[in-house]
Amino acid sequence: MGNGAFIARARLLAAHEGRWMASLGLWVARRSHGVGEADIAVGYARAQAPMSYGLVFVFVVETVGVSFMLAAYPVAHLVMLLLDLYTVLLVLGLHAAAVTRPHVVGPGELRVRRRAGLDLRIPRERIASARYDLRFPNENKPEDGVLDVAIASQTSITIELAQPxxxxxxxxxxAEVHTVRCHADDPQAAVAAIKKLLG
Incomplete structure (x- = not known):
């Protein structure tokens, strides 16, 4: 990887870090990102919440345990404490991003999002159909032209596109995609909102 590619990836990573950190503030303030007055927010975070909170609990316990183990080694103790605290914030931040960055059904488009890493805008005229379709996609065998936006290893809505x-x-x-599969906490209501968008 050349210097230019490395710098570009570093910028993308920094932008991602900034988004999930900002999501922590939005979560505390009980606000959402990118949801206007005329928009319908479609949440998807509920399925991942138990795993997120479970990981936070495990990391907090680990942080306390490691702190006791390394109490006699101040430098190592500080380094591990900072790494453990960052890990806890990262897990909370990614969950906060899922809560505060829902899918959005707007007047002219559908936004399909996954935490702070994906924000796909699909113009209304490019959507052919939407249906409830529970799936457990295999991430190791992606389908050509299909974008699986899985949460907790599942998708529950399939959106077929008239144009990629x-x-x-x-x-x-x-990647050019003609089919988008995503998850929603209430997929039936989400499908109804998309169909209403299509008129």
Whole structure:
């Protein structure tokens, strides 16, 4: 990897870090990102909440345990404490991003999001259909032209497109997709909102 590619990836990573950190503030303030007055927010974080809180508990216990173990080694103790606290904040931040950055059904488009790493805007005229469709996609065997936006290893809505859209991943990779599968806490209501958008 050349210096230019490394710098570009470092910028993308820094932007991602900034988004999940900002999400912590939005979460505390009980606000959402990118949801206007005329928009319908479609939450998807409920399925991942138990795992997120479980990980936070485990990391907090680990932080306390390691602090006792390294109490006699101040430098190592400080380094591990900072790493453990960052890890706890990261897990909370990613969950906060899922809560505060829901999918959005707006007057002219559908935004499909996954935490702070994906924000795909699909214009209304490019959506052919939407339906409830519970799936457990295999991340090791992606389908050509299909974007699986899984939460807790599941998707519950399939959106077929009349024209493909370009999805941009966390590291800037681009893919043309004709089908988008995502998850919603209430998929039936989400599908109804998308169908209403289509008229």
């Amino acid at each position: 859209v370009t999805a941009v991943g966390l590291w800037g990779q681009r």
